Structure formats: C-alpha cells, structure tokens
Amino acid sequence: MTSDDASSAPDVLDVLILGSGVAGLSAAVRLTSEGPVAGVRGDTPRVGVLTKGELSHSATRWAQGGVAAVLGGDEDSTDLHLADTLAAGAGLCDTTAVRVLVDEGPGRVEELIAMGAEFDRQPGGALALAREGGHSMARVVHAGGAATGAEVERALVDATRRSAAAVLEQWFALDLIVEHGRCRGVRALDAAGRVVEVRATHTVLATGGAGQLFAVTTNPAEATADGLAMALRAGVPVADVEFMQFHPTALHHPAMPRPLLSEALRGHGALLRDAEGERFVDELAPRDVVSRAMARRMSAQGVSHLWLDATALESFGERFPTIDRSLRAIGLDPARDWLPIAPAAHHLSGGVVTDLSGATALPGLWAAGEVACTGVHGANRLASNSLLEGMVFGARLAESILEGREGPRPTGAMVAVLEELGAGAAATGGSVGAPDPGGDLGPGPGSPVPAGAEPDPLVARLQRAMFDGAGVVRSADSLEWAADEVRSIRDRTAEAGSVGGGRPYGERANLVTAAGALLESASMRTETRGAHARSDHAETDPQWRRRIVHAAGRVVALSAAGSVPEASGEIPVPTSPAGG
Numbered sequence: 001m002t003s004d005d006a007s008s009a010p011d012v013l014d015v016l017i018l019g020s021g022v023a024g025l026s027a028a029v030r031l032t033s034e035g036p037v038a039g040v041r042g043d044t045p046r047v048g049v050l051t052k053g054e055l056s057h058s059a060t061r062w063a064q065g066g067v068a069a070v071l072g073g074d075e076d077s078t079d080l081h082l083a084d085t086l087a088a089g090a091g092l093c094d095t096t097a098v099r100v101l102v103d104e105g106p107g108r109v110e111e112l113i114a115m116g117a118e119f120d121r122q123p124g125g126a127l128a129l130a131r132e133g134g135h136s137m138a139r140v141v142h143a144g145g146a147a148t149g150a151e152v153e154r155a156l157v158d159a160t161r162r163s164a165a166a167v168l169e170q171w172f173a174l175d176l177i178v179e180h181g182r183c184r185g186v187r188a189l190d191a192a193g194r195v196v197e198v199r200a201t202h203t204v205l206a207t208g209g210a211g212q213l214f215a216v217t218t219n220p221a222e223a224t225a226d227g228l229a230m231a232l233r234a235g236v237p238v239a240d241v242e243f244m245q246f247h248p249t250a251l252h253h254p255a256m257p258r259p260l261l262s263e264a265l266r267g268h269g270a271l272l273r274d275a276e277g278e279r280f281v282d283e284l285a286p287r288d289v290v291s292r293a294m295a296r297r298m299s300a301q302g303v304s305h306l307w308l309d310a311t312a313l314e315s316f317g318e319r320f321p322t323i324d325r326s327l328r329a330i331g332l333d334p335a336r337d338w339l340p341i342a343p344a345a346h347h348l349s350g351g352v353v354t355d356l357s358g359a360t361a362l363p364g365l366w367a368a369g370e371v372a373c374t375g376v377h378g379a380n381r382l383a384s385n386s387l388l389e390g391m392v393f394g395a396r397l398a399e400s401i402l403e404g405r406e407g408p409r410p411t412g413a414m415v416a417v418l419e420e421l422g423a424g425a426a427a428t429g430g431s432v433g434a435p436d437p438g439g440d441l442g443p444g445p446g447s448p449v450p451a452g453a454e455p456d457p458l459v460a461r462l463q464r465a466m467f468d469g470a471g472v473v474r475s476a477d478s479l480e481w482a483a484d485e486v487r488s489i490r491d492r493t494a495e496a497g498s499v500g501g502g503r504p505y506g507e508r509a510n511l512v513t514a515a516g517a518l519l520e521s522a523s524m525r526t527e528t529r530g531a532h533a534r535s536d537h538a539e540t541d542p543q544w545r546r547r548i549v550h551a552a553g554r555v556v557a558l559s560a561a562g563s564v565p566e567a568s569g570e571i572p573v574p575t576s577p578a579g580g
C-alpha cells in the first residue's frame with residue numbers, strides 16, 4: 001500500500017494513525033521509512049494515516065515559537081530544562097516523563113534536521129536559540145522567526161509522502177472499535193461520506209487539541225477534541241483536562257483563530273502594558289501566571305484587552321517576518337503601535353493517559369501529542385515543549401510497536417492509573433455506541449444532526465459558555481452555569497438523529513463530550529493550580545497535588561501518594577526570575 005492508495009481503506013492495517021500533526025507523522029515516518037530514523041525491524045508494517053483534512057492541515061503548522069531542546073549553550077543542561085518544565089507544571093508533572101522528554105528531545109530535533117527541516121541559524125552556522133517564558137535559558141530552536149510549526153510540518157509531510165504510509169485525507173474517525181478488551185481500529189466516514197470500518201492491529205490517537213471548545217482560541221478549526229472524545233466514550237482513562245492553557249498574547253482582533261503574537265517577542269524584550277500603559281507582570285513568567293495577571297488587570301480596569309509593546313525590538317520584520325506581515329495586513333506597525341492582546345485558549349495540558357511509550361490503558365490503542373497525557377506538562381505546559389513532546393513520544397510509540405509491545409506498562413503517568421484503577425477496569429473500553437463516560441454531560445456517540453455550511457449555532461453557544469464559564473478564571477458558579485449550557489446543547493444534539501450529519505455533527509458531539517469532562521474536572525478541583533484558576537479557591541492546596549482521571553464512566557481523583565512522583569532533590573532549581 002502506498003500513498004497512491006489514498007482513496008480506499010485497506011482491509012487491515014498494522015498501524016492506523018489518526019491525525020497528521022507532529023506526533024502522528026513522527027510515528028508514521030519512523031514506522032515506515034528506510035534510513036537512520038526508520039527503526040524498522042524486519043518487514044515494514046502497513047501503516048495508514050487518516051486525517052479529516054489534508055495531510056498538511058494540522059495544528060502543528062500554526063505553532064510559532066519553536067521547539068525547546070538543549071542543543072547548544074555551555075550553560076544550559078537537560079537538568080535545567082527538566083527543572084523549568086517541573087516548575088511550570090505546578091507540581092503535577094511526572095518527573096520520569098519529563099526526564100525522557102528533555103533527554104531524548106535533542107536527538108529528535110537532529111533527526112528532523114537530517115530529514116530536511118531548516119531551523120534559523122546564527123551567522124556562524126550554529127542554531128539560533130530563543131528564550132521564552134518559564135525557561136531559564138535560551139533553548140528554543142525556531143524556523144522562519146516564528147513559523148516553526150510550518151517548517152516542522154513541511155519536513156514531516158514530505159517525509160511521509162516519500163514513505164510507504166497510506167494517506168487517507170478528508171476521512172473523519174467517528175469512534176474506536178473495541179472488541180474483547182482491545183482496540184481494533186475505528187469506524188469512520190470516508191472521503192465520500194460513507195460509514196466504513198478501518199481495522200488495525202494498533203490504533204494511534206494523534207488527533208491534537210481541543211481549543212475549539214472556547215470562543216476565543218489560537219487553535220485552528222480542526223482542534224475539536226476528536227481523539228479525546230473517542231477515548232472518553234470508550235472508557236479509556238483521560239486525565240488533567242481541567243488544565244486548558246490560555247496563551248497571554250493572542251492578538252485582540254475578530255479573526256478566529258486568533259493570530260498569535262509569539263512568546264518569543266517577549267523573549268526578545270517586548271513588554272506587557274495595562275490600559276494605563278503600566279507594566280504589571282514579569283513578561284517571562286510561565287504562561288499561566290501571565291494570563292492570570294492579565295485577566296485580573298483587565299477585570300480591574302474594565303477593559304477587553306491590554307497591550308504588547310514591541311516598539312523597542314530591533315529588526316522586527318527580519319526576525320519575525322510572518323508576524324510582521326500579518327500585523328501590517330491589518331494596519332498595525334509593530335515599530336510604532338502597541339499591539340492589542342488578550343488571552344486565548346491555546347493548549348490542553350491533559351489528555352488520554354499513556355505510559356512512557358505512548359500506550360494507553362486499552363491494549364491496541366496508543367496516543368501521542370496534544371491528545372495525550374504523558375505527564376510532561378502537569379498543570380501548565382512550558383512554552384515550546386509541545387512540538388517536542390510530539391516528536392519524542394510519537395517516535396517512542398513507533399519503536400514500541402515495532403518491538404512488538406502490547407498493552408500499557410506501569411511507567412510515567414500510567415503508574416497511578418494502573419495501581420488505583422487496575423488494568424482491567426481501565427481497559428474494558430466500550431464499543432461503538434457505548435454509554436458516554438462524561439458523567440451526565442456527554443452525548444451518545446454517532447447520533448449526528450444534519451450538516452450545514454453555516455457555522456453551527458450550538459457550537460458557537462458551547463464555545464461562548466466555555467469561554468465565559470471555564471476560561472482563565474473560573475468559579476463553582478461559573479462552571480455550573482457552563483455545565484447547564486452544555487447539558488442543554490447535549491440534549492439538543494442527541495435529539496437530532498443518527499450518523500447522517502457527517503463531520504460537523506461528529507465534531508459538535510466531540511466538543512460536547514470533551515466539554516463535559518473538562519467542566520467536571522474543573523468543578524472537582526477546588527484550588528488554583530497552573531492553568532486552572534478558581535476565584536473561589538484562589539490558593540494552591542497541597543491536598544490537590546494529584547490527578548483527576550475519567551475512566552470507564554467514572555471520575556476519580558487519584559490518591560496524592562500514587563499520583564505524582566516527587567522531583568528528585570538533585571534537580572537544580574532555576575535561578576533566573578523566569579524560573580517561575
């Protein structure tokens with residue numbers, strides 16, 4: 001099977017990858033390519049990449065800042081990268097997973113360069129490294145100034161097109177097929193809108209994030225929580241979904257997704273100013289800290305946006321050509337104008353729980369990238385760790401499949417899930433049509449309403465409810481109001497019938513399922529931690545240093561002891577004020 005076979009689903013694949021961002025394509029390339037990154041043992045497996053748009057249309061290509069990896073600088077070390085990641089994660093990172101991330105990251109970046117990715121370089125040829133919020137060192141590799149995701153995606157798409165992977169574009173996965181406690185592929189809509197089964201020995205969720213849950217987001221229209229919702233419906237453990245990270249410096253402009261003003265601008269000295277022109281927060285603090293400070297200041301000053309002042313940055317247009325172009329297109333000159341900004345939903349730190357090899361609790365099902373909860377982000381992702389996570393864990397799961405691994409191991413974020421929920425309970429799964437596990441908030445799967453070209457008013461209502469009720473700062477009351485709204489949207493979604501509504505219906509159903517899980521977790525977590533800020537519980541509560549997990553229809557707060565390993569005392573603490 002080659003990419004020329006894109007029009008038809010093979011009978012049975014060895015590996016079906018859902019999603020074509022950095023995680024999915026890193027796995028695809030590793031599973032199928034010859035050469036130094038192949039990791040192929042024996043026969044090349046039959047791999048299919050299923051994507052609901054075109055291969056290159058993933059959220060990855062929107063990523064601006066870069067890839068954080070220790071690739072230069074005598075003063076930097078993987079220990080410092082680890083310490084910065086743990087500090088940003090506000091006590092909920094899994095230290096072993098972060099260790100894997102920072103140790104294996106540089107090798108994955110070098111492989112990407114060998115594959116053809118071109119990152120920005122200094123005049124002497126060394127990689128140019130930028131600094132972003134929460135990082136104690138300049139260690140962010142970037143391309144085209146702040147067009148890193150586009151270059152990473154270009155290199156991986158080219159490599160995938162050269163590989164033996166079959167590419168199924170304009171297909172939409174509806175639900176996991178679960179038989180006898182194992183995932184066997186997905187039920188999907190093919191490019192012609194027919195419901196088909198795509199059967200596979202291994203299924204990889206690499207479906208990306210959930211930014212479309214919110215009315216204001218930097219995420220593209222594709223980020224509709226599809227993989228997360230499929231996992232929830234099948235009862236596969238999902239954790240940390242209350243931690244939706246809001247990016248502080250999205251351009252305040254009607255365009256959706258919101259144009260991002262990369263954190264790298266602050267790394268180069270851009271300043272945050274309130275409505276009166278005053279600075280009010282360390283620009284290089286971790287994102288949760290900056291977004292919260294902005295939300296408070298906007299509320300206190302009664303304004304809908306604040307300002308990013310990049311007027312002192314030299315050579316803005318040369319350093320950040322894509323941002324410069326998009327600003328000038330709407331009449332803003334960064335050398336002269338302060339730029340209007342407000343926080344926007346950006347990255348989900350949690351997701352489908354995996355072990356250190358990307359295995360979920362359901363045998364035959366793997367996850368990597370934003371849809372996964374490997375434990376590396378904890379309660380708040382460190383800037384530019386997400387492309388890195390996709391590369392590292394996409395490659396690890398490919399290696400594990402090639403080695404013949406089956407089922408999850410008690411490593412990383414999976415340890416406590418297996419210990420406390422048990423392998424059986426976590427892996428029972430559900431087949432198509434199983435009861436929705438999102439408490440009383442989920443819709444039954446696969447009961448679509450008719451599709452239309454117009455924006456779906458129920459989706460718009462859900463997004464507004466989530467942004468207003470579960471945004472940067474939440475409370476019991478705001479969460480309950482949002483839950484009421486989502487329940488009403490769920491009921492109207494379920495009323496409408498079955499599969500014929502196609503992808504728009506499926507995406508709405510997925511958003512409803514994911515919103516239910518997020519709201520339940522956020523209501524349960526009666527504290528402020530990382531990206532989850534509660535006005536009615538403004539302090540961090542040490543009792544809550546544990547994960548909230550949705551599994552097989554239940555929502556469970558894991559015990560504090562089993563949930564998150566303590567960081568080793570040998571890990572150096574960052575000394576910079578940016579350390580968080």
Ligand code: SIN
Pocket residue numbers: 063064065066146260261262263264347382383384385386
């Ligand atoms: C940014 O460039 O500010 C976004 C990068 C990221 O989300 O890590």
